[in-house]
Amino acid sequence: DGFTPLMLASFCGGALEADVAEDEEGDDASAGIIGDLICQGATLGAQTDRTGETALHLAARYARADAAKRLLDAGADTNAQDNAGRTPLHAAVTADAQGVFQILIRNRSTDLDARTGDGSTALILAARLAVEGMVEELIACHADVNAVDESGGGAKPIPPLLSPNVLTPPPPLNPLPQEETPLFLAAREGSYEAAKILLDHFANREITDHLDRLPRDIGHDRMHHDIVRLLDEYNTGRGPPGSLPPNPGFPPLLGPPTSFLSGLKGPVMGKKNRRLGGKSGGGKGRGKKVGGECPPGLESSVTLSPVDSSDSPYVPHPTSPGLFPPP
Numbered sequence: 001d002g003f004t005p006l007m008l009a010s011f012c013g014g015a016l017e018a019d020v021a022e023d024e025e026g027d028d029a030s031a032g033i034i035g036d037l038i039c040q041g042a043t044l045g046a047q048t049d050r051t052g053e054t055a056l057h058l059a060a061r062y063a064r065a066d067a068a069k070r071l072l073d074a075g076a077d078t079n080a081q082d083n084a085g086r087t088p089l090h091a092a093v094t095a096d097a098q099g100v101f102q103i104l105i106r107n108r109s110t111d112l113d114a115r116t117g118d119g120s121t122a123l124i125l126a127a128r129l130a131v132e133g134m135v136e137e138l139i140a141c142h143a144d145v146n147a148v149d150e151s152g153g154g155a156k157p158i159p160p161l162l163s164p165n166v167l168t169p170p171p172p173l174n175p176l177p178q179e180e181t182p183l184f185l186a187a188r189e190g191s192y193e194a195a196k197i198l199l200d201h202f203a204n205r206e207i208t209d210h211l212d213r214l215p216r217d218i219g220h221d222r223m224h225h226d227i228v229r230l231l232d233e234y235n236t237g238r239g240p241p242g243s244l245p246p247n248p249g250f251p252p253l254l255g256p257p258t259s260f261l262s263g264l265k266g267p268v269m270g271k272k273n274r275r276l277g278g279k280s281g282g283g284k285g286r287g288k289k290v291g292g293e294c295p296p297g298l299e300s301s302v303t304l305s306p307v308d309s310s311d312s313p314y315v316p317h318p319t320s321p322g323l324f325p326p327p
Helices: 005-011 020-039 055-061 065-073 088-094 098-105 122-128 132-140 182-189 192-200 215-221 225-233 257-261 284-290 298-304
Strands: none
Touching (some): 005 065, 088 098, 098 132
16 A cells, blocks of 8 residues: 555554554654664655645544654654645544644644645634644634535544554545534534534634534534524623624715715816916906916816815905915
């Protein structure tokens, strides 16, 4: 099946050891072997032929925190996907491998919202398997609480190793779209603590599945009355910090901004700016005193402050609508 010596060293000594008293010594010995293999140039990203798992996947599956740490220190890819799209984090959640799980979520390169082939995130898996501690840890690390899977069947628990050299392939994925959120899965599985944690972190209870069912509906169908009561009685007025209510009370804008300034007159249209010295009654004397064209900027004042506006600082001369005050 394409197992390399590094892969064998990554899971041997963990779940395969029957004698619990010798587990610690076996872990130390295999961790040393892993270090030696890496120093000799072992390929960290090699994948098994049947499942496509890497050494880090196998360490996560068999709760080998020491092996996972050695592999990560050597640069193993935390987001490598097997043939079903599972990352080592998915494998750790599925196997309830707390030690490997803690190492992975604290590694900055780990994508907490990575999806399997069916769209399941690590949080969706934890909610489906009712692992409340992992649900809380993932939410604390800002995993997406409203992520929706694509086919609902999820990544089922991977079967145990049958022999040192043979792994059974993961079960086939369910092709039917389910569109289930972590809150929906917690309600379906009857995980009260997981549902409360998700609600405490503002999970959306109004997202429905492909049958248009709410988390409350599936909880009621499964007779999880405590969860139904929780969903019914949870404070619906809460919202994320800093968010505004849906209708803060401000009236909508019913018209263009100019409609609120109806008391102001617009600029006088259809009239040309007057030139001093032009042919206009009573304007010859003033034109000779000033002379020439209008100084720069005065033409725009016709628009900004027209002579017939109450805001104009000038008083028009009885014989001319010009802009300049009488001499």
